[in-house]
Amino acid sequence: MRALFSVLYPVISITVFGLYPSMTIGPKEGWQVYSSAQDADGRCICTVVAPEQNLCSRDAKGRQLRQLLEKVQNMSQSIEVLNLRTQRDFQYVMKMENQMKGLRTKFRQVEDDRKTIMAKNFQELKEKMDELQPLIPVLEQYKTDAQLISSFKEEIRNLSMVLTAIQEEMGAYDYDELYQRVLRLDSRLRNCMGKLTCGKLMKITxxxxxxxxxxxxxxxxxxxxxxxxxxxxxxxxxxxxxxxxxxxxxxxxxxxxxxxxxxxxxxxxxxxxxxxxxxxxxxxxxxxxxxxxxxxxxxxxxxxxxxxxxxxxxxxxxxxxxxxxxxxxxxxxxxxxxxxxxxxxxxxxxxxxxxxxxxxxxxxxxxxxxxxxxxxxxxxxxxxxxxxxxxxxxxxxxxxxxxxxxxxxxxxxxxxxxxxxxxxxxxxxxxxxxxxxxxxxxxxxxxxxxxxxxxxx
Structure with missing residues (x-):
């Protein structure tokens, strides 16, 4: 089947779309996910409402920075695994790989010359974090469980604040605690994807x-x-x-x-x-x-x-x-x-x-x-x-x-x-x-x- 779609659709893209606003989910039902092999225009669809990826660092401790980057990359790869299950994720993988390579380059620059370009690189990382912020209103739309949403927002907000503080004052945050937060988000994302198996038919294209x-x-x-x-x-x-x-x-x-x-x-x-x-x-x-x-x-x-x-x-x-x-x-x-x-x-x-x-x-x-x-x-x-x-x-x-x-x-x-x-x-x-x-x-x-x-x- 993978070969079939490479014949029918040489260029495949990822499309994210919203849920029907009339659907209400109770506080005990968890996250909502739509997945589809393909939409009417031939585009792949695999949309997951999941924890946001956060990139953060404290100082020039090269080994710790590499470990943190590796965990963030693993979260991205977990999403890649989910898309592979639908066989429609080629463009998405390329996009995520390029993004990760760009971030890896930034971290290497920090390690090579932290005195001259540290501030500039952390500002760029902060901008990357801001680009991920739109995930929060999407999560709010899909989930009415205010407590869970608040928890995710608080975690993301805190990590963003930590990143800003790192930029202003190096060494002001406990790296190990920050690293554990990334681990917890990674674990919750994997648990979510593991439960993505069955669903109710909504549309035939x-x-x-x-x-x-x-x-x-x-x-x-x-x-x-x-x-x-x-x-x-x-x-x-x-x-x-x-x-x-x-x-x-x-x-x-x-x-x-x-x-x-x-x-x-x-x-x-x-x-x-x-x-x-x-x-x-x-x-x-x-x-x-x-x-x-x-x-x-x-x-x-x-x-x-x-x-x-x-x-x-x-x-x-x-x-x-x-x-x-x-x-x-x-x-x-x-x-x-x-x-x-x-x-x-x-x-x-x-x-x-x-x-x-x-x-x-x-x-x-x-x-x-x-x-x-x-x-x-x-x-x-x-x-x-x-x-x-x-x-x-x-x-x-x-x-x-x-x-x-x-x-x-x-x-x-x-x-x-x-x-x-x-x-x-x-x-x-x-x-x-x-x-x-x-x-x-x-x-x-x-x-x-x-x-x-x-x-x-």
Missing amino acids: GPVTIKTSGTRFGAWMTDPQASQRNNRVWYMDSYTNSKIVREYKTMEDFVANVVSRTYNLPFKWEGTGHMVYNGSLYYNKYQSNIIVKYSFETGRVLAQRALEYAGFHNTYPYSWGGYSDIDVMADELGMWVVYATNQNAGNIVIAQMDPDTLEVQKTWNTEYSKRNAGESFMICGTLYITNSHLTGAKVYYSYSTKTSSYEYTDIPFHNQYFHMSMLDYNARERALYAWNNGHQVLFNVTLFHVIKTEDDS
Whole structure:
């Protein structure tokens, strides 16, 4: 996927944007974060409300200055790690590296000739601190917890005052205490980023057309469990009467139609609700409610299991038909399967499944008719359902397995080629893969995160 976006968007930039002002967060919920793979203009987005980076120094103690600079650089690298998780951070990394190199040069100048240029360099460092000050009103906008905001503001204000005092009177502050403050900010930033995992769907942008090929119906996918270096693509044309799966080593090969390997499955498939997960293909066996797990490495079926009471062979398909009764999918929390039963009056059933044994671990009965659903996909344990497979479709309904509750939503997306026969979420890429009337396209998603900090516990 990384290679894909290097092809589609040779120049990528970081965009920071605000939250909706109508959203109110309670005092126990912590910081707010938006993250998205890409916006409508093709720009990368990864916005974190986090502690400010502070650069400070006391005197010409070269070793201590270098240690302090190293910790500040580590905080910057932590933010870089967060952006790498979204695969859209190239320009940001370059910017931060240049900034750090500039600061490193200033510190070297202080060490080389502190008597003649000390005052000038510290003034420039003070200006760098002032440039970071706009982070404070952003934090205030995103967080109504006055106590936490006040704490951050006080820490930043104190560090800024210390920097001013250093400029006026060298040696007037305890360096070790200042160093510990930087350490604490660094630790809190890392804790924040460690909790940035799941979120609620807020927006769908795109699509980006990757290729035009095959029939009107089909499926294509990558493995969300694969390493970042593994960008293989799998392609399954048509919704029935086929056993051929084509594999491409990279997204570029897929676009150029350079097939690396072809698999002949032991059983035909039905529908387009297939999934590749941790090196294996999961699909609905032809004219049955059986889920098959097929290993690409060994070329063997590792497991197969019938879904109890699940309708099949156009008993309860999506609105477009195509034997799409059973839809296998995955998200950040694992493997899922969506289907319908007579016992649930033809409404959608969500089942969490063990990817090794295909054993159903738990089920949830929704009140949304499977035949009235255009497509569906899971994100962070929540099933999102579109109200149509045609033009004008939108994400109309969501069901949370965490709370066993549903809500009606209104999240539009652009059905560019008028007929959707496959729509699946890839947690590694934070993107939706779709088969849109013979076009293989990608949609990007924006998720809203509410994460807790130690201050909120």
